Structures are given as C-alpha cells and as structure tokens.
Amino acid sequence: MFSKILIANRGEIAVRIIRACKEMGISTVAVFSEADREALHVSMADESVCIGPAPVQESYLNMTAIISAAVATRAEAIHPGYGLLSENARFAELCQQCHIAFIGPSPEVISKMGDKDIARKTMMAAGVPVIPGCDVIEDVHEAHKKADEIGYPLLVKARSGGGGRGIRKVERSEDFESAFLTASSEAEKAFGDGGVYMEKFLYPAKHIEMQLLCDQQGNVVALGERECSVQRKNQKLIEESPANTLTPENRKKMIDVAVRAAKAAHYTSVGTIEFLMDKDGSFYFMEMNTRLQVEHSVTEMVSNIDIVKWQIRIAAGVPLSFKQEDVRLTGHAIECRINAENPDKDFRPSCGRITLLHVPGGPFVRFDTALYQDYMIPPFYDSMVGKLIVCAQTREEAIRKMQAALCELIVEGVEHNAELHMEILSDPEFAGGDYYTNYMEKREKARDKEVS
Template sequence: MFSKILIANRGEIAVRIIRACKEMGISTVAVFSEADRDALHVSLADESICIGPAQVQDSYLNMTAILSAAEATGAGAIHPGYGLLSENAKFAALCEECHIVFIGPSSKVISEMGDKDAARKTMIAAGVPVVPGCEMVEDLAKAHEEADRIGYPLLVKARAGGGGRGIRRVDRSEDFEDAFRSASQEAQLAFGDGGVYLEKFVAPAKHIEMQLLCDRQGNVITLGERECSIQRKNQKMIEESPSPAVTPELRQKMAEAAVKAAKAVGYTGVGTIEFLLDPDKNFYFMEMNTRLQVEHPVTEMVSGIDLVKWQIRVAAGMPLAFTQDDIHISGHAIECRINAENPELNFRPSCGRISLLHIPGGPWVRFDTALYQDYMVPPFYDSLIGKLIVHAPTREEAIRKMQAALCELVVEGVDHNAELHMDILSTPAFKSGDYYTNFMELREKRG
C-alpha cells in the first residue's frame, strides 16, 4: 500500500479522497492554487504545496508543477479525482514515466476510451450495442451524406473530451453544416481535437450508467446502475440508484454488457459505462468514463462499498476482496448537486463569502462539500459546491428524505440551486420515475 498520495484536485472531491486516505493510514499531499490557499482540502492534508495562480491552466492543469510536487514530497501515487487531469492520457503517461502510480487505468486505456470514435469501434467488436451512427468524418460533404443516411434528428459529437462540450443536435438537413462546424470548433478549443462523429439522436431516452470495479488480477464486478437523466445542457443535476426504469432482467443484461466493455480494453480501477435507454428498453453504449464519477456516493450508499478506498487498493495491486455474488444492492439513494448559481437568472454563476452554513443531518444523510463558515467561494472554478445524498429503504421514502434535507440545508452568501431541486423532486414525472433527459428542456419551455 502507498505511504503517501498526492491529490491533484480541489473542492469536495479532494476532501473526500483525503478522508479516505486518513482512514487507510495514508499520508496526503494537497496541491492548491493561490486562490485556494484557504481551501478546506489544504488544511486537511498532511502537506500542501502551491502550484500556481488561480487560473486552472496555470495550476490544476499544470502537469509539470503537479509532478514536481509529488517528487518533492515523496508521494508514491497521484489521485486525480474527477475532471481536470483525471482522464488526461498524457498526464497518466507522464506519471508512468516518473514511476509515480496514477490512481486510475493505464494511459493506453484512457487514450482508447477518451477517443469516443475509437471506443465505439471497440464496443462494436466486443458485442456491446451502440447507438446507430457513423465513424469519425472530417470532410463536410461526406459528413452531410452520412447524416442524411442516418436520418434526423442526430447528434454531432466530439470524439475527445466530455462534459457536454462539442455536441450539437441537428433536426434538419439544412442546419447540419453550421452544427458540424460549431461542434468541431468547440471541441478544438476545449480539447485540442476537432474530430467529430455522428450518432442518431435517441429520444426520449434515459441516461443510465453502470458502475464497474476491476482489479489487476482480471476480476470485474458491477455495483448496479445509476439513473442520471435529470440534466441541463448535458450536465447532470440529480442522480439516483437504482433506476426506477430498470428491471432485474434489464439490469442483468446491462451489467453483462458493461463487463464485456471492461474486459475488451483490459480495464483496471473504478470506471463507468454510460448507456442510453429508450422507452422500449433497448440500451446503447454512449461512452466509458475512466475515472471516479461525481455521483459515486449513491452507489456507495446502496452497495456499502467505499469506491475511493477500493480505487486506491486496486491501484496498489490488491485483488478485490469480494465477488459479484457478494454484492447486494439495498434500498434507494438520491444525490442532488448543489451548485453556486442562480436558476432565476439563467443559471448565472455565483461567488462570495459563506456568511451562514447549516448542513443537514440525520440517519443516512450525507453532504460532501468543501464549504465552511466564512469560506470565500472563488469565481475561477466549477460551480459545484456540494453534493447532498440520502439513502432510504424505498424510493418514495428517499424522495421525502431528500426534500427534508434540502429544506434543512442553509448556504448563505452565494446563490444556489437547492430550491430548484425541491421543485424537481415534487413533480409527478420525477415521483413516478417516468422522466427522460429532456426533463429540464420541457420544464424550461413550460416556464
């Protein structure tokens, strides 16, 4: 096992990883930007090093500074969290060259799965169902021809990156050229790769993802699915496990497909296979996330497995201590992402000093956050300031528990979206589980 781990991240996920390390007896090193000097993860870690100014490209994306910090402190491994460098094949490769363990899959696997077009081909070869579409296409005329063959509506999708960037929906042939160019340009700016491919737009659809845990001895297990269909502009807002739409038979089929996908690429560590599920219960591979997910706590709640600890153990070469037969999903969990933004003002980001903070309590209520009283939320980073998670024996009770927890949550000093979550949870569509990825789009149209 590692004696010291550097956490190449910030905010709530850095705090989450540091806590797991403390429980495992592992020393921690925090890296921070000048804007995060007073951040909670800095004070919780055993050591901390400033790696640059506020802007992420000069600090949290500064590979040289992070690797230098690991070398200087004698950290044997780097945990990238999610976002930032967590799916950066170049960074994983540099860690390998420096003989520092990257807590995640190999750089080769990250590269293969990060190229969505290549991942699609791999899944087809492995017998995993994929959305009808075409491979990467660079020539506009050829792309237009493929689009007409696939049929509208369709999606133009970046082969690199994620987070909903480099994606355009096209409903008519005459709109294709503009969508193709803008998706490619956005992908080039965001990921340095303007390559795009085309997929049929499956609608309505649910976003269902299957959690994987794979060790270096070839053992692959699934920990159930998460329903992530409440989204705005391809950004998840609410996640729950298990999905109200997935039957035991369907769950088995999706789990088998996820295992096939993991074995096809020799995956190790914690990973997620994302599927689209149509109303006829047909499911299609979308992509593989080669990292810890933001919404991993709902899986931890229903499975009883600490994903962060096992991610670290697997990276250290330890085999899984359980088999698929040992995994039992119990009850229901829901997560609401608390963002510093104003839903009434077109989700305008918010920053400022936390003047009052009250965190909900009670059995099976969890708030993953880096907030504390008098903390200054900086304007430079992602708007996520916390994740409120609850667990209950039934979905109905979990919804009520979440509503109670949201009512109890007090965060003053910045705008946030807790009231919006309350509104969503009270809708008939959410209560029934009969909702799709267009939920927020339909809600905003209704005003």
C-alpha cells in the same frame, strides 16, 4: 499499499479522497492554486504545495507543477479525482515515467476510451450494442451526406469530448453544417482535437450508467446502476440508484454487457459504462468514463462499499476481496448536486463569502462539500459546491428524505439551486419515475412559455 498520496484536485472531491486516505493510514499531499490558499482540502492534508496562479491552465492543469510537487514531497501515487487531469492520458504517462503510480487506468486505456470513435469500434467488436451512427468524418460536406442517411434528429459529438462539451443536436438537414462546424471548433478549443462523429438522437431516452470495479488480476464487479436523466445541457443535476424503470432482466443484461465492455477495453480501476435506454428497454453504449464519477457516492450508499478506497487499493495491486454474487444493494439513494448558480438568471454562476452554513443531518444523510463558514468561493472554477445524498428503504421515502434535507440545508452568501431541486422532487413526472433526458429542457420551455 501506498504510504503517501498527492491529490491533484480541489473542492469536495479532494476532501473526499483525503478522508479516505486518513482512514487507510495514508499520508496526503494537497496541491492548490493561489486562489485556493484557504480551501478546506489544503488544511486537511498532511502537506500542501502551491502549484500556480488561479487559472486552471496555470495550476490544476499544470502537469509539470503537479509532478514536481509529487517528487518534492516523495508521494508514491497521484489521485486525480474527477475532471481536470483525471482522463488525461499524457498526465498518466508522465506519472509512469516519473515512477509515480497514477490512481486510475493505464494511459493506453484512457487514450483508447477517451477517443469516442475508437471506443465505439472497440465496443462493436466486443458485441456491445452501440447507438446507430458513423465514424469520425473530417469533411463537412461528406458528413452532411452521411447525416442525411442516418436521419434526424442526430447528435454531432466530439471524438475527444467530455463533460457535455463538443455536442450539438441537429433537428434538420439545413442546420447540419453550422452545428458540425460549431461542435468541431468547440472541441478543438476544449480538447485540442476537432474530430467529430455522429449518432442518432434517441428520443425519448434514459441515461443509465453502470459502476464497475476492475482489479489488476482481471476481476470485474458491477456495483449496480445509476439513473442520471435529470440533466441540463448534458450536465447532470440529480442521480439515483437503482433506476426505477429498469427490470430485473434488463439489469442483469446491462451488468453482463458492462462487464464485457470493461474486459474488451482491458480496463483496471474504478470505471463507469454509460448507456442510453429507449422506451422499449433497449440500451446502447454511449461512453466509458475512465475515472471516479461525481456521483459515485450514490452507489456507495446502496452498496455499502467505499469506492474511493477500492480505487486506491486496486492501483496498489490489491485484488478485489468480493465477487459479483457477494454484492448486496439495499434501499434507494438520491443525490442532488448543489451548484452556486442562479437558475432564474440562466444558471449564472455565483461566488462570494459563505456567511452562514448549516448542513443537514440524520440517519443516511450525507453532504459531500468543501464549504465552511466564512469560506470565499472563488470565481475561477466549477460551480458545484456540494453533493447532498440520502438513502432510504424505498424511492418514495428517499424523495421525502431528500426534500427534508434540502429544507434543512442553509447556504447563505451565494445563490444556489436547492430550490430548483425541491421543485423537481415535487414534480409528479419525477415522482413517477417516468422521466427522460429531455426533462429539464421541457421544464425550461414550459417556464418560458408561462413568462411570455
């Protein structure tokens, strides 16, 4: 097992990883930008190293600075968290070259599954169902012809995309070329790769993902699915487990397909297979996330398995101590992402000093955050400031528990979206469980209609 781990991240996930390390008896090194000197993860870690100015390109994406910090502090491993460098094959490769363990899959697997075109072909070869579409096409006119064959609506998607960027929905043929060029340009700026491909737009569809643990000995265990259909502009807002509309037969089938997909990719570490499921229950591979997910905590609540600890153990070569038949999922968990933003002003990010903070309590209530009283939220980073997670025996009880927890949550000094979550949880469409990925789009259109 590792004796010291550097956490190459910030915010709530850095805090989460440090807590896991402390419980495992592992020393921790935090890295921070000049804007994060007073951040909670810095004070919690055993050691801390400043890696640059506030902008992420000069700090949290500065591979040289992070590797140098690991070498200087004699860290044996680097945990990338999620986002930032977590799915950067070059960074994982640099760690290898410097004889530092990367807590995640190999650079080759990250590269393969990060290229959505190659990932799609890998899944097709393994017999995993994929969304009808086509491979990467460079020429816009050739792509337009192929799009007309696939049919509308469709999605133009970045080959190297992630986090909802580099995706454009096209409703009509006459809008295709503009969307194609915009998606390609956005992908080039965000990922350094302008390659895009196309997929049929499934409507209505549910976004369901399967959480996997894959050790270095070839064992793969699924920890159940998460329903992630409440999302805005491809960014998730609410996640829950289990998926309310997934039948036991379909769940077993999805587990089998997800395990097959992971084995086809020769995957090790914690990973997630994302599917789109249509109204008749048919599901299709969308992508594989080669990292810890933001919403891993939902699965932890129903499985009673610490996913972060197992990710660290797997990276250290420890085999899984349980098999698929040992996994017992109980109850229903819901997570609300608490973002410092104003939903009434086009979700404009909010920053400032936390003047009052009260965190909900009670059995099976969890708030993962890096906030504390008097903390100054900097304007340079992602707007998510916490994850509120609850678990109860039934979905109905979990919804009520989440409503109670949101009422108890107090975050003053910045604007946030807790009230929006209350509205969603009170919506009969959400309460009935029969909602799809267009849920937020429908809500916003209805609200705009009322205003006009």
